[in-house]
Amino acid sequence: MMSSNRALRSARDAVDAHHVWELDPAEIEDERIADRLDPQDVQDLRTSIEQNGQAVPILVRRHPDIASRYLLVYGRRRLQAIRGSDKVSKIRALIANLDDTAALRAQVSENTARRDLSYIERALFARELLDNGFGSQAQVAEVLNVTRSSISMSISVARAIGSSLANAIGPAHGIGRPRWDAMAQMLSDTGVDPDQLCQVAVDARSRSTADIAPDDDRSGDPSVAAFEAVMRHLKKKAAPSKDKKTKTQSKPLSLNGSPAGAVRRSRRAVRLDLTDVDDAFAEWLEASAQDVLQELHERWRGRS
Incomplete structure (x- = not known):
């Protein structure tokens, strides 16, 4: 939470003179990576904005290549609601000077402040x-x-x-x-x-x-x-059938003469379990797993 607050404060500090601008929604691009699986319907939000106005501005940053356009930092639902409205033509926004990393931090922090990601x-x-x-x-x-x-x-x-x-x-x-x-x-x-x-x-x-039911208070x-x-x-x-059970084969592994784990093979998978290895080696193997696997596959294909 402290990290989230710092990111939001940093975004607010980067806002141009803390002035709220009224922008054309068509000038705002949303190139962010989605961080929600189940965004709520914007219909209720659209109705609220049309009746009561937009209470909370969105946050945007200037497009690095096109002077008249902006990139969304956060406020996707508000932007969608106003884009779909035939009564509201402008969106209230703060404009911040942020790079890609700072904008991403602000996006994550603003979402976390409202509800933690699952x-x-x-x-x-x-x-x-x-x-x-x-x-x-x-x-x-x-x-x-x-x-x-x-x-x-x-x-x-x-x-x-x-x-x-x-x-x-x-x-x-x-x-x-x-x-x-x-x-x-x-x-x-x-x-x-x-x-x-x-x-x-x-x-x-x-x-x-x-x-x-609509009036059910269960969550x-x-x-x-x-x-x-x-x-x-x-x-x-x-669940294995009675006449055909899957048998897992296990082969112990050692490293420099000491037990290091086992490789296990079932009917559908091969699994490598390393339990007694150095943390630094484990991290390296984890980061290099794709390259190591590719190398082993090439060695297998080229075997005589």
Whole structure:
């Protein structure tokens, strides 16, 4: 929270004379990486702005190449609401002098100040930042105010789950890393294509929404129901039949003569578990895993 407050203060300090401008929404571009899986409908917000005015300005920064255009820092829903209005033609905005990193920090901090990102939202956001060349895992971890090891695990989970299934499930607030990690492992063990589970998640969300009456005070989360439905589906797929059980083969590994873990192979996966290795080596292997795997594959293809 202290880091978030610093980022927001830094953004406010960069605002031009703290003047609120009225801009044409068409002049504002939104090139940010999305950090929400389940954005709320903007209809109610549009109605409120049309009736009462825009109480809170959005934050933009000047486009680096086009003098008459701006890049959105935060305030996407307000921008969408006014773009869709036939009664409001201007949007109130603060204009800040921010570089890419500072703008990203302000975006994350403003969202965190309103509601924490769920685990899978943060994981997908971290993966998108890394894939879009924002920086290293260490730099992404600094922006999101978490440890590098947690970012590495989160990115691994995000890649295993995939964007399609994650979006079909939704943010699932309250579902933490261990359960998302379990889903990723079950996807690997069963060999089920994550995209094939999207309909399971969508159907579960629809049923959950329909089961809760408008005057019901339960705080049911359809995305949590979708998560649970997908897990139940995977557990059925993972359950071995009576006449065909999957046997896992395990081979111990050593490093410089000392036990280092094991490599385990099941019918659908090969898993490397290193339990007694130096932390520095583990971090290097984690960062270099893709290159090492590619090298081993090339050696296998070129074997005589």
